[in-house]
Amino acid sequence: MYIKVNRRNRPDCIVMLCQDRTTEKWCFVNLSTEHVCACRFDTIDDAFADMKKREDVESFSVIDNPLVYEQRVTLHGASLCEVLKKDKEFRRRL
Numbered sequence: 001m002y003i004k005v006n007r008r009n010r011p012d013c014i015v016m017l018c019q020d021r022t023t024e025k026w027c028f029v030n031l032s033t034e035h036v037c038a039c040r041f042d043t044i045d046d047a048f049a050d051m052k053k054r055e056d057v058e059s060f061s062v063i064d065n066p067l068v069y070e071q072r073v074t075l076h077g078a079s080l081c082e083v084l085k086k087d088k089e090f091r092r093r094l
Contacts, residue, residue, distance in 0.1 A: 001016065001017045001018075001044070001062060002014060002015070002016055002017075002031075002062065002063050002065055003015050003016070003017060003028075003051075003060050003061065003063065004060065004061055004063045004066075005057055005059075005060045006057070006058045006060065007056050007057055008055075008056050008057075008058055010056060011032070013030055013031070013032040013033070014030075014031045014032055014063070014066050015028045015029060015030050015031060015032075016028070016029045016031055017029075017044065020040070023040065025040035025041060025042060026041040026043065026047045027039060027041070027047075028047065031066070
């Protein structure tokens with residue numbers, strides 16, 4: 001899960017909330033600074049509660065994966081997927 005964090009007097013950052021495989025605890029990884037937070041949380045709700053208590057955090061919101069850039073190809077106003085669905089040969093391969 002990716003979270004955009006708006007901070008007071010500091011640049012905004014993007015963190016990832018991930019679960020440790022061995023302990024099954026949740027932790028934050030700051031993708032902007034590559035810092036792994038030492039704090040561990042039993043649940044996602046506990047992690048969010050901790051984020052809300054932090055004085056330097058103005059707000060935060062869950063976002064889509066910021067590392068994946070989606071491209072949409074259009075041909076004469078139709079998406080590539082729509083064009084391919086109409087193509088009989090391509091449809092047979094689906």
